[in-house]
Amino acid sequence: MSIKLNQLANAIRFLSIDAVQKANSGHPGMPMGMADVATVLFKYHLRFNPENPGWINRDRFILSAGHGSMLLYSLLYLTGYKSISIDDIKNFRQLDSVCAGHPEYEKNTGIETTTGPLGQGLGNSVGMAIGEEIFRKKFGSNTVNHKTYVITSDGDLMEGISHEVMSLAGHLKLKNLIVLFDNNKISIDGSTSLSVSDNFKKRFEGYGWSFQEINGHNEKQISKAIKKASRSNKPNIISCKTVIGFGSPNKSGKASSHGAPLGDEEVQLVRKKLKWRNQPFKIPKEILEAWREIGKKGKSVENSWKESLDKKNPKIKTELEKMINHSGLENLEKVIKKEKVKHFSSKPAMATRQCSSSVIEVVSQFLPELIGGSADLSGSNNTKTKNSKIISSKNFNGNYIHYGVREHGMAAIMNGLTLYGGLIPYGGTFLIFSDYCKPSIRLSALMGLRVIYIFSHDSIGLGEDGPTHQPIEQLAGLRAIPNLNVFRPADINETLECWEIALKSKNNPSAIALSRQKLPYINKNLSEKNKCSLGAYELNITSHDYKLILIASGSEVEIALEAQKRLKAENIDTKLVSMPCHELFDKQDKDYQNKILEKDSCSRISIEAGSIKGWTKYVGSNGVTIGLETFGKSAPYKEIYNHFDLTSDKIIEFARKLIRK
C-alpha cells in the first residue's frame, strides 16, 4: 500500500502536537506548518543514513527555527535514528531527555547543531556549506558532493545575523546551500506585518541568491523547487508559503499555535479534521514502515560511496581520514617546543598579536584544516600570514576567509565550520567587538566546539582610538561564559602555549586576547612543560622570604615585573604569578592553587587592564585588585595607563600598605 504524503506528514504533526501537549509546553505551530515540506525533503531529496549519522558526505539538515524542535525529533524517530526513541519523544522537554526544549547538538545523533537563538542555525549552515566547498575542492566532487538544507522562519530572517551570513553566502556563491523559508507570516506578537514589509525576492536576489516561492503544502511544488535549487549556481532560498498550526480548526494561521500546547479539546478537533484516529504517540504500522523505508535508502547510497572511495580512490580516502581525525595535530607539541627554544635564545619583544601571527604561520604549514579569517581587521588582528590563501567563490582551495565587517556572522560561521567536521576555524576582531560575536561564542561553548577566537587590541593599551574601542568589561564577560577558555598571554612563549592548548581543546572554544602594543619577553626559564595549561604559574620570586604575591596577566605582567624589581630595592620580597587563563587555574587541584596563591601566609595584589570583576577571588578580601571600573580615554596609551593608575608606582604604594599591616 502506498502511503500518501499527507499521512507521512501527519505523523510528524501528531507526534509534535502530542509531545507538546504531554510536556504542557513547546511549539506545535511550526512543525504542523512545515510537516509537508520536511516530508518531501526527507522522502525525495535528503541523503542521509540513520545508521551512520556522522557520514561525512551526508546532506546536512539544520533546523534554524529551533523552537520547532519537535519537527526534528519526529523526523529522526520516524526515519529510524537510534538516538531518538518513542519514549524520548514522550519525554520531550524533561530532564536529560535528548528531546530537549530546543535541539541540542550531539555528535552522531542527527542533531547537527544547537538552535533556538534565532538566526544562529542559518549562520552555522553557511559555515557548513563553506566546509563542503573546501572539502570538495580538496577531495574532489566524486567524494564530496552533498547539500546543506536549512529550515528558517520569519524570526530567523528578521535577525541581523541573517543579513550578514546570507550576504557572505551570496558573495561566495554557495550553490549547495538550500534554505527552506517557513513563510507563514506569523511570529509571537501576531502577524509579521506588524514589523516587516521586506520584499523578500528583492532582498535575497540582491544578495546574489536564487529565490523561488511556492505553496508549502503542495507536494509537487515543493519537490520541483528543491530539484531546481539543486541545479542552481547560486545559494537558494525557497519561500514556502505555509499555514502555521496547519490542521487546527481554531488556531491555524494564528500566533496562538506558535508557542503553547493547543489544548486537549483543540487536539481532538485536529484529529478529527486530519482524520487521525490514533492514540497519542501511536504511529500506524504502515506509516511507520513507510517512514523507515525512507530512512533505509541512505545506507546503500553510503555503501556505494564507500566502495567507490575504497576501490578507486584509496589515497583520497587516507587523506580524508587524516583530515577528519586531525592527524596533523600529532606534530603540534614538537613544533611548539621547537619554537619555544628558538624564542628563548632570541627573547623577542613583540606585541602578542604579532606573537599569535608567528604561531599561525608555523602551525598552518602542517594543519591544512586550520581555516583562518577576520572580520575586516586582518592586518590589525595579525590573522593573515604568508601561508594564508584566500578562499573565494572561484577558489575554495584556501585557508583564509575575508568575513567582511560581519563579526556575528563570522562567529556563527566558525561554529558551522567546526560542526562540519575536520576543520578548525580561527577568526579575529578587536576584543571590544567580541560583544558583536557573543551570542555565537556562547553557542560554541554550549556545544563544546573547537573554535578559536582571536581578539586583539585587548585593553586601553590600544590608546588613541579611545573608549569606544577600549575593552573594559569584555574579559570579565567572556570569563563568565561556561566552557570557554579565555587566554591573555604575556609574551611569545605564553602565546605559543595558549595556542597549543586552544588547538588541542577538542571540547571547548578558546578566546585569545592579544595586545596591540609591544611587550617584552618575560619567560625566565626554558621549560618543556606547557605552564599556561596550569592557568597560572610562578614567574619570578625575589627571595623565599616573600609575604606578598603579585598576580598579573598579559601586558600587565611587564608592569608587575618592574614593580617587583623596585620593591626588591626597598627590601620587600615578592612572588610574581602570571595568570594567562582563569578557567584552567580554577580547574587545578587545591594543592596547586594553594601553592600559587598561598592564601594563609601571603597578601596578594592583582593587576589587569580591564574590569576588576573576577579577580577578587584570587586576591581575597584583604587583597587589592588594580584594574578599571570606568570606561577608558582617548590618548597615547602610556598616558592612559598613568591616568588610570595601572602603574608600578601604584602597585608599590599598595604593596607598602599591605606589608605594613
Ligand SMILES: Cc1ncc(C[n+]2csc(CCOP(=O)(O)OP(=O)(O)O)c2C)c(N)n1
Ligand atoms: C534571538 C532570539 N530572539 C527571540 C527569540 C524568542 N522567539 C522564539 S520564536 C520567535 C519568533 C517566532 O516567529 P517565527 O520565527 O516566524 O516562528 P513561527 O511563529 O513561524 O513558528 C521568537 C521571538 C529567540 N528564540 N531567539
